[in-house]
Amino acid sequence: MTRQPAPVRPPVVLTIAGSDAGGGAGIQADLKTIEACGAFGTSAITSATAQNTRGVESTHLLPREEIAAQIGAVRDDFDVAAVKTGMLATTEVVDLVAERAPDLPNLVVDPVMVAASGDRLLEPEAEAAYEGLIAEARLVTPNAEEAEVLTGVAVTDPETAREAGERLVEMGAEAALVKGGHVPGDDVVDTLVGDDAVRTFRHDRVDTDATHGSGCTLSSAVAARLARGDGLETAVGAGIDLLSRAVRYNLDVGEGPGAVHHAVGVRDDAARGATAEAVRSVATALAGVDAEALTPSNGATAVGATPYAESLADVAAVGVDPEEKADADRGVRFGAADGPAERLLAAREAAPSLRFAVDCRRSEPLRSALEGPVATVAERTDEVDEADGTGGATGVRRAVDAVDGSPLAVEAPDADRLTLVSSDADRLAHRVETLSAELAA
Numbered sequence: 114m115t116r117q118p119a120p121v122r123p124p125v126v127l128t129i130a131g132s133d134a135g136g137g138a139g140i141q142a143d144l145k146t147i148e149a150c151g152a153f154g155t156s157a158i159t160s161a162t163a164q165n166t167r168g169v170e171s172t173h174l175l176p177r178e179e180i181a182a183q184i185g186a187v188r189d190d191f192d193v194a195a196v197k198t199g200m201l202a203t204t205e206v207v208d209l210v211a212e213r214a215p216d217l218p219n220l221v222v223d224p225v226m227v228a229a230s231g232d233r234l235l236e237p238e239a240e241a242a243y244e245g246l247i248a249e250a251r252l253v254t255p256n257a258e259e260a261e262v263l264t265g266v267a268v269t270d271p272e273t274a275r276e277a278g279e280r281l282v283e284m285g286a287e288a289a290l291v292k293g294g295h296v297p298g299d300d301v302v303d304t305l306v307g308d309d310a311v312r313t314f315r316h317d318r319v320d321t322d323a324t325h326g327s328g329c330t331l332s333s334a335v336a337a338r339l340a341r342g343d344g345l346e347t348a349v350g351a352g353i354d355l356l357s358r359a360v361r362y363n364l365d366v367g368e369g370p371g372a373v374h375h376a377v378g379v380r381d382d383a384a385r386g387a388t389a390e391a392v393r394s395v396a397t398a399l400a401g402v403d404a405e406a407l408t409p410s411n412g413a414t415a416v417g418a419t420p421y422a423e424s425l426a427d428v429a430a431v432g433v434d435p436e437e438k439a440d441a442d443r444g445v446r447f448g449a450a451d452g453p454a455e456r457l458l459a460a461r462e463a464a465p466s467l468r469f470a471v472d473c474r475r476s477e478p479l480r481s482a483l484e485g486p487v488a489t490v491a492e493r494t495d496e497v498d499e500a501d502g503t504g505g506a507t508g509v510r511r512a513v514d515a516v517d518g519s520p521l522a523v524e525a526p527d528a529d530r531l532t533l534v535s536s537d538a539d540r541l542a543h544r545v546e547t548l549s550a551e552l553a554a
Contacts, residue, residue, distance in 0.1 A: 123153045124340035125191045127217075128333065129184065129210055130199025130225070131172070132158050135165035137364070137372030138326035139199060143333040145375040150337035150355070155191055157183035160202045166325055166369025177205050184213060194340035195219035197332050198246070207242040214249035219339040222250040222286075223332035224259045248285030252345065254332050255281070257295040268293075271302050271313055278306030290335075290349055294327065301357075305349050312346060316357045323363035323371030330373050331356045354423075362421045362465075374421075381421040388468075389429045389445045391538035392417035395469060396431045396445075398542035402549035408433065409474045409530060416453045417469045417538060418461060428454040456523055456532050459509035460488070464519050466536040471545060475524060475531040482551045485521040487531075488512035 126147045133139035140156050147154035159180050163170040187193065196217040201207045214220055224243050240262050247253050247263070255277075257268035264280040266273055274291040281289035293302040303314045334355045338348035358381075359373040366372060374380075395415040399408070407413075416430045430450030448454075457470040473479060480487070490508040509523055521544070524531045533548075535541035 123151060124194040124337075124342075125155060126152045126333070126336050126340050127155045127157065127184070127187050127191075127193045127196045128199065128336075129157045129159060129180075129196065129201070130329070131160040131162050131202065133326070134161075134163050135325075135367060135372075137166060137366075138164075138329050142326040142329040142372075142375055143197065143199065146330045146333035146355075147337045149376040149379040150334050150341075152194075152337040152340045153191075154333075155187045155193070157187065159206050160200060162200075166367030166371055168369070172202070174202055174206075177209055180206060181209060184210075188216075193218065195221065195336040197221040197223060197336040199223050199329055199332070200225045204238060204242040207246055211242070211245040211249065214246055217249070219336065220250050220252075221332050221336045221339070222246055222253045223328055224253065224255050224263060225328065226259050226262065244284055247281060250286040251339065252288050252290060252335065252349070253281050253286045254290045254292060254328065254335070256292045256328065260289075260291050268296060270296065271304055274302070274304035275306060275311055278304055278311070282306055282308060288345055292328070292331070294324070303349075303353055305346065307345070312349075314350060314353045316353070319357075319361045321360065321363060321370070323365070323373065324360060325370065325372040326375065327356060327360060327373050330359055330375050358421055358423050361423075377421050381419045381427065384419045384421075385429070385447065388417045388419050389447075391469065392429045392431055393445050395471060395538050395542045395545065396433050398545050399433045399471060402546050407473050407479065407545070407549050407552060409472065413472050414450050414453045415469070415471045416450055416457055418454075418457055418467075420468070422458065422461065422468075425451060425454050425458070428457060430454060453532055455506060456509050457534065459506040460513045460520075460523055460534055462506075462510045463514035464516075466519060467513075467534050468536055469538045469541045470532050470534045471541060472530050472532050473548075475529055478552055479531060479548065480524070482548050483521050486516045486518055488516045488520040488523045490523065490525040
């Protein structure tokens with residue numbers, strides 16, 4: 114049988130950048146990210162670099178006419194909805210792109226000057242050439258060092274980031290995103306400056322050096338979202354959220370620090386169905402045992418986090434009512450259970466392999482039956498934010514971090530519940546069955 118085709122028409126994004134032989138940055142990172150963000154990636158390669166996670170060994174600049182030919186070939190055939198630039202390397206290439214910039218829609222300029230490894234990717238004399246390209250940009254995305262080179266403002270905090278962004282807008286850019294990843298501090302603060310508004314995006318810093326390809330990934334994600342029709346602020350916010358997750362769940366590849374996980378969002382979305390099924394299996398196990406001594410009087414809740422979970426929206430949950438156990442395998446929903454889901458997410462901050470949890474009735478027999486480490490949340494102290502409280506996210510994280518190995522459960526001394534945790538749903542279901550049998554004996 115001959116089947117009918119069912120073509121799709123994604124928006125097209127063009128990236129003009131250098132090639133990274135190691136695959137973590139440059140054109141390779143751009144195309145992976147663009148595809149993961151729901152657009153179709155095309156490319157014009159400016160330079161071939163022999164690099165990996167440890168550094169750049171050599172570069173070979175393509176002839177100006179060949180770069181122009183690539184841009185022309187893409188523009189002649191594709192309805193390009195957004196364009197992003199990365200490594201342009203020389204004054205000649207920057208000028209080439211600037212000449213074509215008035216016809217490049219949704220132009221996102223990532224002024225790549227130095228690789229994450231510290232290797233130089235732009236000739237010093239080419240820095241001044243960026244002024245003409247920035248003047249045509251929908252968005253320019255420098256890090257702190259690049260912003261200082263372009264504006265003369267040393268970026269050391271959100272206020273100086275705003276000042277640098279304002280100067281970039283004065284140079285003609287519609288908006289500037291001054292990235293805060295290179296500015297010291299517990300939080301990363303990215304500052305978006307437009308003609309009449311300033312917006313800051315704040316997220317926790319991840320304790321890792323695996324940031325290879327971070328700038329490429331962010332600018333590509335923003336370009337893809339603009340190509341899909343998002344407004345600028347929405348596109349930037351989505352790109353920052355993606356990068357934050359991509360850095361935390363980075364790719365441990367190569368002998369260097371590693372690369373960001375370009376497809377982390379789409380991979381996580383793909384795991385939602387399997388995660389829901391796993392949570393359902395835990396709830397079914399709980400419903401199938403004599404769990405009177407295990408289940409709180411108002412019922413238990415089984416929860417499961419997707420592999421790269423970052424928020425309650427990434428945690429599936431189902432309640433088990435002791436009076437209606439027949440319905441325990443139904444009604445799995447994401448973002449529906451705050452208490453146990455929040456405790457699981459907090460535990461994952463210290464032990465990221467933990468993915469599943471069940472709230473149980475806390476009792477001394479249950480506590481004694483657990484043959485393994487239990488993370489006990491300390492009473493509220495001055496060191497814990499009062500708003501966090503006993504059993505809150507900070508307390509849970511510290512308790513899990515203090516355990517030697519992965520805990521079997523998390524408990525708060527003044528709470529009536531104990532939360533069983535596990536990295537595997539089948540193992541958690543088996544633990545529920547075993548504990549129920551021991552408590553009933």
